[in-house]
Amino acid sequence: MPRIGTRKLHYMLTETLEKHNISIGRNKLFDLLADYGLLVRRRKRKRINTTDSNHPFRRYPNLIRELRVLRPNHLWVSDITYLSLSEGFCYLSLVTDAYSRRIVGYCLYPTLKKEGPLNALKMALNSLNYTIKAALIHHSDRGLQYCCADYTSALADIGISISMTEKGDPYENAIAERVNGILKCEFAIDRDFKDIEQAKEEVDNAIAIYNQLRPHASCDYLTPDQAHQKERLLTAKWKRRLVMT
Numbered sequence: 001m002p003r004i005g006t007r008k009l010h011y012m013l014t015e016t017l018e019k020h021n022i023s024i025g026r027n028k029l030f031d032l033l034a035d036y037g038l039l040v041r042r043r044k045r046k047r048i049n050t051t052d053s054n055h056p057f058r059r060y061p062n063l064i065r066e067l068r069v070l071r072p073n074h075l076w077v078s079d080i081t082y083l084s085l086s087e088g089f090c091y092l093s094l095v096t097d098a099y100s101r102r103i104v105g106y107c108l109y110p111t112l113k114k115e116g117p118l119n120a121l122k123m124a125l126n127s128l129n130y131t132i133k134a135a136l137i138h139h140s141d142r143g144l145q146y147c148c149a150d151y152t153s154a155l156a157d158i159g160i161s162i163s164m165t166e167k168g169d170p171y172e173n174a175i176a177e178r179v180n181g182i183l184k185c186e187f188a189i190d191r192d193f194k195d196i197e198q199a200k201e202e203v204d205n206a207i208a209i210y211n212q213l214r215p216h217a218s219c220d221y222l223t224p225d226q227a228h229q230k231e232r233l234l235t236a237k238w239k240r241r242l243v244m245t
Contacts (some may be wrong), residue, residue: 001214003040003186006030008215040185057147062172063163064139069099071231073128076104078140079176080117081184083108083199084192090199093120093145095138096179099234101216102224103179103207108200117145121154139163141173183210 004012010026017024024032033039069075075098082089093116095105105124109116128136138155140146142164155162165172184190187206193199211224219227220235227234 001186001209002188004214005040005186006033007217008221011215011221057144057149058152059142059147059166060152060162060164062139062166063137063161067137070233072097072099072102072228073136074099075137075139076124077173077176078117078120078138078146079173079180080112080143080145081180083189083203085196085199086192086194090196091116092180092183092203093117094176094179094183095120095124096176097224097228098139098175100222100224100227100230101175101179101219102211102228106203106207108196108203110196112145114145114148114150118151118154121151125154125158137161137163139165139173140176141165182214183207186214 006029007026010024010029013029030039064075067075076095077098078093078095080091080093082091090108090110091112093107093109094103096102097104104127105120105122107116107119107123109119138160140163145151146164152162183203183206187202187210189199189202189206193202213223215221215223216227218234222230222234
């Protein structure tokens with residue numbers, strides 16, 4: 001986790017520091033890292049549009065505006081982001097469980113065609129037991145890939161409710177946008193890759209570490225894999241403005 005934040009680093013070091021009788025607060029750790037030039041500098045990111053809403057397919061209403069997510073597999077959020085190659089781009093489709101922040105499905109694909117998101121969805125569906133599919137909501141933007149018949153049919157055929165953003169506001173899909181940002185900023189997949197094979201290797205590694213090792217402030221500092229095994233209200237370690245947007 002080459003760019004993990006200082007707050008999470010302080011939490012992860014707690015047990016080790018206690019074993020060595022070292023007492024250091026979070027602010028002191030910030031100062032220490034700054035003295036050694038180890039604080040992460042935010043990088044300006046290029047913006048590539050991955051959402052094409054100009055299509056003839058049905059748009060679905062936003063079902064999650066006032067939703068309280070209290071268990072795994074209650075709400076999935078999906079999004080597409082781009083990765084830079086030495087020549088052009090490739091596109092990472094993600095399906096994330098909103099309760100645990102666990103990435104349950106993903107696919108790195110050379111184009112923005114529907115196959116990328118569909119492959120990510122298939123991986124996510126394979127993680128489910130049939131009995132809980134009917135209680136699940138899938139939320140995304142109104143892009144062509146998510147509105148096309150193949151994608152919506154894959155959800156509707158097994159009883160998953162379909163929800164979509166309505167105003168084009170990124171806050172309507174804030175969790176998906178946040179996970180995109182974590183993978184790019186903390187796991188350094190926002191750099192240029194030689195080719196899609198190298199990018200895929202890095203993405204596989206980043207998502208495995210993200211799910212298994214990275215504590216989430218939104219999930220009581222559990223890792224996504226740990227949080228996905230819980231069925232209780234998880235305590236956020238930061239002040240929420242909204243329950244769900």
